[in-house]
Every structure is written in structure tokens, then in C-alpha cells.
Amino acid sequence: MTPLELLTWARGPGLSIALAICAFGILLRLFEIFSLGRKADLSKAREHSPGSGWRTILSRSLPPPGLMKRAPVTYIGGYVFHLGFAITLFFFVPHIELVRGLTGLSWPGLPTQVIDISAVAGLLALIAVLASRLSNPVKRLLSGFQDYLAWLLTFLPLATGYLAFHHLLIDYTLALALHILSVELLLVALPFTKLFHTVSVFVSRWYNGDIFGRKGVAS
Amino acid sequence: MAHDAPTIAETLRRQGISRRGFLKFCATTASLMALPPSMVPAIAAALEKARRPSVIWLSFQECTGCTESLTRSHTPSIEGLILEQISLDYHHTLQAASGEAAEAAREAAMRENHGKYLLVVDGSIPLGNAGYSTIAGISNLDMLKETAAGAAAVIAVGSCAAYGGLPAALPNPTGAVPVSAIIKDKPVMNVPGCPPIPVVITGVLAHFLTFAALPELDDRGRPKVFYGESIHDRCYRRPFYDQGKFAETFDDEGARKGWCLFKLGCKGPVTYNACATTKWNQGVSFPIQSGHGCIGCSEPGFWDMGPLYKPLSMPIAPVQMMVGAAAAGGAIAGTAMAMRNRAAKKAAQAAHQKVTVDDLEKAK
Amino acid sequence: MPSTDSGAEHGNALPILNEIRHALARLLESGETSVIDLGALPMGPQDEAELLAALGEGEVEATINAGGPSSVRETAFHGVWLLTHRNEAGETLARFIEIAFVPELLMSQAEDVADSAAALAKKLGQAQNG
Numbered sequence: 072m073t074p075l076e077l078l079t080w081a082r083g084p085g086l087s088i089a090l091a092i093c094a095f096g097i098l099l100r101l102f103e104i105f106s107l108g109r110k111a112d113l114s115k116a117r118e119h120s121p122g123s124g125w126r127t128i129l130s131r132s133l134p135p136p137g138l139m140k141r142a143p144v145t146y147i148g149g150y151v152f153h154l155g156f157a158i159t160l161f162f163f164v165p166h167i168e169l170v171r172g173l174t175g176l177s178w179p180g181l182p183t184q185v186i187d188i189s190a191v192a193g194l195l196a197l198i199a200v201l202a203s204r205l206s207n208p209v210k211r212l213l214s215g216f217q218d219y220l221a222w223l224l225t226f227l228p229l230a231t232g233y234l235a236f237h238h239l240l241i242d243y244t245l246a247l248a249l250h251i252l253s254v255e256l257l258l259v260a261l262p263f264t265k266l267f268h269t270v271s272v273f274v275s276r277w278y279n280g281d282i283f284g285r286k287g288v289a290s
Numbered sequence: 291m292a293h294d295a296p297t298i299a300e301t302l303r304r305q306g307i308s309r310r311g312f313l314k315f316c317a318t319t320a321s322l323m324a325l326p327p328s329m330v331p332a333i334a335a336a337l338e339k340a341r342r343p344s345v346i347w348l349s350f351q352e353c354t355g356c357t358e359s360l361t362r363s364h365t366p367s368i369e370g371l372i373l374e375q376i377s378l379d380y381h382h383t384l385q386a387a388s389g390e391a392a393e394a395a396r397e398a399a400m401r402e403n404h405g406k407y408l409l410v411v412d413g414s415i416p417l418g419n420a421g422y423s424t425i426a427g428i429s430n431l432d433m434l435k436e437t438a439a440g441a442a443a444v445i446a447v448g449s450c451a452a453y454g455g456l457p458a459a460l461p462n463p464t465g466a467v468p469v470s471a472i473i474k475d476k477p478v479m480n481v482p483g484c485p486p487i488p489v490v491i492t493g494v495l496a497h498f499l500t501f502a503a504l505p506e507l508d509d510r511g512r513p514k515v516f517y518g519e520s521i522h523d524r525c526y527r528r529p530f531y532d533q534g535k536f537a538e539t540f541d542d543e544g545a546r547k548g549w550c551l552f553k554l555g556c557k558g559p560v561t562y563n564a565c566a567t568t569k570w571n572q573g574v575s576f577p578i579q580s581g582h583g584c585i586g587c588s589e590p591g592f593w594d595m596g597p598l599y600k601p602l603s604m605p606i607a608p609v610q611m612m613v614g615a616a617a618a619g620g621a622i623a624g625t626a627m628a629m630r631n632r633a634a635k636k637a638a639q640a641a642h643q644k645v646t647v648d649d650l651e652k653a654k
Numbered sequence: 655m656p657s658t659d660s661g662a663e664h665g666n667a668l669p670i671l672n673e674i675r676h677a678l679a680r681l682l683e684s685g686e687t688s689v690i691d692l693g694a695l696p697m698g699p700q701d702e703a704e705l706l707a708a709l710g711e712g713e714v715e716a717t718i719n720a721g722g723p724s725s726v727r728e729t730a731f732h733g734v735w736l737l738t739h740r741n742e743a744g745e746t747l748a749r750f751i752e753i754a755f756v757p758e759l760l761m762s763q764a765e766d767v768a769d770s771a772a773a774l775a776k777k778l779g780q781a782q783n784g
Contacts, residue, residue: 073510075560079595083606090609091616098617102624107631164534165603168553172604183532243520244560247602309763311720317759318739320691321748327689364745526664526698548664548698566696572745573693 074245081251089255090173096262097270104271117287127280128273144203148196155193156229159186183236190233197226221266227253298375298499299338312337319500322493324515324564336500343499344399344407346437347381350430351423351457351466352413356448357383359485363492364572375499379407382425393426400440408498409441411469414450414457418465434472443477443504444469447491449587452480452511459593470511479504480511484587487568490516510590512562521558521584524566527551545581555599556583563588664698667705670751674734677753681733687754709734709751718759722747726757 072080134146160166164180171177201222204210231253233239235246260266268275296304302312316333320326325333349357361384378384379399380392387395399407411434416422420429428436438444446469449455457466470478481494494513497505505513522528530536530550537544537551550556558566561584565576577584583599586592596606670690677688697705710730718724722741729736735757737750752758 073590075589075595076591078560079591079606082596082602082604086605087607087609087612090613094613094617095620095623098620099624099627102621103627103631106624106628164536165552165601168601169603169605172600173609180534182534238523243522247560308720308769309765310718310759313759313763314718314720314724314739317750318747321693321750324694326694327691327750330689364741364743364747524696526666526696526701528696529664529666567694579699 074242074248078244078248078251081248081255085252085255089258093258093261096259097267100262100267101270104274112282112285116285120284123284124277124279124281127283128276131276131280144199148200148203151192152196152200155189155191155196156225158189159193159229159232162186162189187236190229190236194226194229194233197222197229217264220260221264224253224257224260224264224266228257296341297338298340298342299334301342301375319496322489323497323500323505324493324568333500336502340500340502342375342377343502344377344379344403345410345495346379346396346399346407346441347384347410347412348425348433348437349382350411350413350415350434350451351464352448352450353456354383355485356412356451356491357381359483359488360447360491361488362571363488376408376495389426396437400437404440406442407440408495409437409444410447410495411444411451412447414454414466414468415472416457416464416466418463422464431472434469438473438476441476443479443498444473445479445481445494445498445504446470446511447481448486449482449484449590449592452482453590455484456593459591477504478511479507479513482512482517482588482590483563484592486588487516487564487570489568490564516564516568517562517588519562521561521563521566521578522556524564525558525578526566527578540581548581551578551581551583553601554583555597555601557586557589557592557595557598557602558584559602561586561589664701666696666698666701667708670695670705671708674731674751674753678731678733681753681755685755687752687758689753690751692749692751706736709736716760724759726760 139146158181162181163183163186167177167180204214204218204222228250231246231250234241235243235250238246240246241249257266261269299312302315307315313330313334316330316337317327319337320329320333323333347357377399380396382388382392385392385395413423413430415430415434417431420431423430425433446452450457450466451469454462454466454468457464458468468480470480479494481491483490493516494505497503497513505515508514508517522531525531527548527550530548531552535544535547535549536553537549538553539545540554552559556578558578565584566578569576569579585598586595589595600606673690677690680686680688692702712728712730712732712734714726714728716726718726722739723744724737724739727736728734733753733755735752735754737752737757737759739747739749741747
């Protein structure tokens with residue numbers, strides 16, 4: 072199989088399979104999660120706090136006082152990674168072309184220099200949070216196989232994309248094929264691992280905020 | 291080829307060409323072979339010793355486009371190449387002889403230059419029915435094997451000879467294969483392209499006649515000097531790709547301004563060829579300069595690598611139906627799971643037994 | 655088909671001009687000459703015009719008639735020469751920028767000088783004998 076044939080497979084059957092598994096998994100899990108429900112809360116709400124869930128979506132995105140000092144790598148690394156990853160994912164023109172190809176939607180992209188900086192920042196942040204996870208005894212104790220898997224599956228698309236764009240180490244065609252394949256792995260694993268937070272994060276935050284609101288905890 | 295035949299330098303001198311003219315020839319040859327100008331002395335030294343090689347050109351399942359391309363080479367012109375620098379002993383489109391005389395010429399050249407002649411092949415070889423393609427009643431496979439046996443090296447010119455090309459495109463009705471699938475015991479150089487750039491064909495011939503060897507090849511048997519870099523990396527429109535300026539259609543503002551053609555399906559990023567620098571028609575232009583994206587004609591299997599006008603990052607086949615079906619399947623499976631979970635919950639509730647303090651006291 | 659894009663600036667001339675600047679420095683320091691093959695560089699339709707306009711016209715212009723006419727022209731920058739090799743049909747074969755005090759091809763070649771010396775001696779001998 073030549074690199075171009077691998078790329079053709081990745082752009083064709085590979086992508087179809089990955090997207091199908093991803094869509095199947097996301098729907099499956101959403102149906103499952105929403106249908107589970109919670110036990111009816113029979114107690115009276117402490118105070119009426121409409122919008123508590125919505126406020127929590129925002130407030131949980133900001134570091135609580137003190138934690139920035141106690142866990143700077145987690146916070147700064149987390150922000151830098153998520154921003155870098157999102158900018159690279161949504162504003163690199165070939166990525167927008169992919170979305171346009173799938174959905175017909177498109178928006179303006181950013182110059183490759185900006186994408187380059189975002190990708191490097193994302194990669195460095197990922198390396199920093201992994202180093203922190205491995206060196207901090209508490210984090211290491213809390214980490215399981217799935218955490219490292221999620222890290223690897225996120226790292227690979229950024230790394231292979233970077234190699235492809237800069238023509239480093241491997242031939243561009245092969246790098247592009249590996250890049251697309253690594254994204255397909257990510258798509259396949261997304262619904263069934265902690266990576267599902269990309270879909271569920273704001274739902275669970277709203278839920279937590281709403282429950283705590285009922286219990287009288289300000290959001 | 292007699293051993294006391296004049297060297298190429300001697301031939302040029304006999305034609306009244308001065309040393310200065312010879313150096314000019316070397317400089318243009320270096321440019322033709324895509325070698326740096328600093329190689330001119332080495333080329334001059336090699337040409338002092340080089341003798342006219344015998345060349346046999348075989349055409350199998352092909353469209354003659356490669357030969358058409360070859361005859362449009364202006365440096366050196368094909369006339370100049372054939373008359374002065376190589377001895378083209380067999381080429382069934384260009385030779386005057388036909389029928390038995392033509393085959394006799396091929397056999398004579400093979401006999402006289404055994405082990406030294408250069409074999410050039412264009413077109414793919416059918417492995418299905420031998421009768422799919424024959425010349426003088428000889429199947430392509432037999433003729434290739436027979437002629438390659440005494441060759442110093444084989445050059446597969448064009449995407450058909452190099453990778454199978456159009457005849458090998460799915461469903462490959464004739465069982466077409468490239469030269470490299472058959473010839474394993476000789477150096478085989480691939481010069482892909484549909485057709486290859488004229489001066490790339492003459493460039494590799496010039497390399498063989500200058501250095502009596504094939505140029506350095508990459509892992510796919512292509513000469514690195516011509517196929518070492520992608521069209522995209524050598525494209526004069528590359529700065530626009532980096533700035534995010536793209537033509538969206540073939541007649542919009544971006545197209546008129548000569549912006550990057552990536553979104554219109556340009557295969558430049560995955561195509562390795564010299565079009566962007568060597569260009570076509572005496573260096574006049576190349577597809578991207580004319581406003582059309584690269585179609586990747588010099589890559590293996592380019593007929594089957596997806597639509598020409600879809601960007602490289604786009605899916606090749608429509609995925610919406612499949613993804614929609616999968617999502618629906620996910621919803622159904624999720625509902626089933628939900629029902630099972632609810633049933634389990636209900637069962638748990640039903641199995642729930644109330645225990646009072648008295649019961650516990652009794653149990654003691 | 656000629657280029658369809660007009661008026662676009664690709665900026666591919668600039669790196670070549672910088673390369674020439676470095677080559678001029680080398681020529682002055684060590685006398686090392688440099689040759690740039692214009693056929694090996696990515697050039698858009700405007701890039702070439704831009705490059706030639708930036709280099710300008712100099713004081714020297716020569717034509718070499720050997721295997722077709724070649725033009726040798728010094729640009730406005732002394733030591734930067736533009737060489738265009740053509741075949742007998744006038745088709746351009748190759749174009750170089752040579753950074754040198756005198757382009758190699760303008761100089762008479764030792765082999766040709768030797769031939770000429772012999773030819774002249776023969777001619778004089780014939781004249782004296784005849």
C-alpha cells in the first residue's frame with residue numbers, strides 16, 4: 072500500500088467508518104445518559120435560584136480563587152491546550168473545507184502562521200500536563216489507563232498534523248494519511264471514553280449548577 | 291556500438307563546436323538534468339568520455355502521449371538527441387522501418403550492445419490475456435522480458451509504465467501492471483507523469499548518456515532531482531496558501547488574482563514532480579499558472595484517488611447517509627439501553643423489602 | 655495557455671535577490687563566483703518581471719554565438735550577470751544569474767586558444783610558403 076493509497080482509504084472508507092461509529096456512540100450515550108434520570112428530589116429547594124445551572128457553565132470555566140496558585144500547570148496548561156486545539160481545529164482552512172464537505176457550512180480561516188503557533192502551544196501544553204500528571208503523586212494515583220489513552224489520542228492528531236504541515240521526519244503524503252487516521256481513532260474513541268466530555272461538558276455543568284443551586288450553594 | 295566510436299565531446303567538436311559552445315552545452319545540460327550549476331565541470335568531464343548509447347524504446351498499453359511529449363522537448367531537441375547524442379535503434383512510432391525490418395533492428399541492437407543498451411518503456415503490460423496487446427505477434431510481456439534481459443537499465447516513462455496508469459485503473463480489465471512488477475533484476479527508473487514533462491524525459495536520457503548510469507532514485511524509483519519535492523512546496527502560489535488566500539471558484543476574484551487552488555481540489559501537496567519549476571512548453575507555464583489545480587497525474591493510482599475537484603482534506607465519498615444511519619442506529623440502541631436500565635430499576639424497586647427496627651431486633 | 659493571474663504579488667523574487675546579495679559578498683571576500691539556475695526556482699509570472707526590474711540594466715551586453723545565440727548582460731549591479739542560452743531556433747534553453755567579475759563563458763577557453771594558435775600558425779606558414 073503506497074502512502075497515497077493509505078490517504079485515499081483514510082479519506083474514503085476510513086472516514087466513513089470513523090464518523091459512523093462516532094455518531095452511533097454519541098447518540099447511544101446521550102440517550103442512555105438522559106434516560107437514566109435522577110432520583111426525584113423530595114426536599115424543598117433552599118432558595119429559588121433560577122439560572123444557577125447556566126451561571127455554573129461559565130463559572131466553572133474560570134479558576135476558583137487560590138487554585139491558580141496551587142495547580143498552575145493544570146489551569147494554564149488546560150487553557151492553552153483547549154484554546155490551541157480549538158483554534159487549530161476550527162480555523163485551519165483545510166479543516167474548514169472538511170466541514171464544508173460534510174455539512175456545507177463554512178467560515179473564514181486564519182493564516183497558517185497563527186494556526187502554527189496555536190498548534191505548537193497546544194502540543195507544549197499537552198506535554199506539560201502529562202509531565203505534571205506523571206510527576207505529581209496525587210495526579211498519578213488518580214490516573215488510569217483511560218486518562219493516558221485520551222492524552223495520546225489527542226496528542227497524535229496535533230503531532231501528525233504538525234509533522235505534515237512542516238514536512239518533518241516523514242513524507243507529506245504519509246504524514247497527512249497518518250494525521251487523518253489519528254483523527255479517525257480519536258473519533259472512534261470519543262463516545263466511549265472521558266473524551267465524551269466534548270459533548271457532555273456543558274450538560275453536566277448545568278446539572279451540577281442547578282442541583283447545587285437548589286441546595287443553596289451560590290454558583 | 292563500436293568501442294572506438296567518438297565520444298560526445300569529440301562529436302560536438304567535429305561539428306565545429308568550440309570549447310565555449312561545449313561549456314554552454316554542459317551548462318544547459320546541468321539545468322536540464324536539474325543539477326546545480328556547480329556540477330558543470332563534472333558534466334564536462336563525463337561528456338569527454340561518454341559515448342552514444344543505444345536506446346530501445348518499447349510502447350505497450352499506452353496512448354502515445356509520452357512520445358508526443360518527448361518530441362516536444364526543446365532542450366535538447368529530440369532531433370538533436372536522436373541524431374547526435376543517442377542511437378535510438380527502435381521506437382515503433384518514430385522509426386522509419388516497419389514490420390520485420392523494425393523487429394530486425396531491435397534484435398540487432400540487442401545483440402550488438404548486449405548488456406549496455408538502455409531500454410525505455412512507455413505503457414503498462416497486461417497480464418490478463420496475452421492477446422490484449424501485442425507487437426509483431428509478440429505479447430508485451432514476452433517482448434519486455436526478452437528486451438530487458440540484455441539492457442543496462444530500464445526507464446519506465448509515463449504513469450502507465452511506472453505505476454500501471456489508466457489501463458490499471460479500477461477495475462483493471464486487462465490485468466495491467468507496471469514495468470517494475472515484472473523486471474526485478476535490473477535497475478528500473480520510474481519517470482511518471484501523464485505525460486512526463488518533455489525535458490524531464492530528455493533530462494534522464496541526458497543523465498544516462500552523460501554519466502552512463504541512472505540518476506539517484508527515491509524509494510519509488512523516481513529520479514530525486516525531478517521528483518524530490520512536491521508541487522505545493524515549489525509552487526509560486528504557495529505564499530497565498532500560507533496567508534489563507536484561496537480561489538473559491540474558477541472565476542472569482544481569488545482566481546483572477548492567482549490565489550491558491552487548494553479549495554478547488556489541487557493535488558499539489560501530495561504530488562511529487564518538477565512542473566512548478568521546470569514547467570511546460572519551454573518553461574512558459576504549468577497547470578496551476580494557467581489557473582487549474584494539479585490533478586496529481588504523476589502519482590500512483592491517480593485515477594482512483596478521489597474526485598479531481600474536491601480539496602484534499604474533504605472526504606472522497608459522501609458520508610452523510612452512512613453517518614445518518616449510524617446516528618439513527620445509535621438512537622435506537624440508546625433507547626433499548628434506556629428501556630433495559632429502567633426495567634432494571636423497576637425490578638430493583640419491586641424487589642425492595644421494607645425492614646423495620648422491630649424486624650432487625652427480631653433477627654438478632 | 656499563458657498565466658491567467660495578473661497583478662498578483664507572490665514575493666518569490668525577494669529570496670533570490672537576497673541570495674545574490676550574499677553571493678556578491680562572497681565574490682568580494684574570496685573571489686568565489688556563484689551561479690543561480692533560474693529554471694530551478696519557483697517563479698510566478700510577475701516574479702520574473704519583478705526580479706528583472708529589480709536587477710535593472712547595466713553597462714555591458716554581449717552575444718555568444720555558439721550552438722545558438724546566448725545573451726550575456728550585466729545588470730545595474732556590477733558583478734551580477736544575466737545569461738540566457740538559446741538554441742539555433744532561438745528557443746530559450748536555460749537562464750542563469752552569474753555573480754562574477756567576468757562570466758566564465760565570456761572568457762576564451764584554453765582549448766579554443768590552443769586550436770586558434772595552431773590555426774594561425776598554419777595560416778601564416780601557408781602565407782609564407784605561398
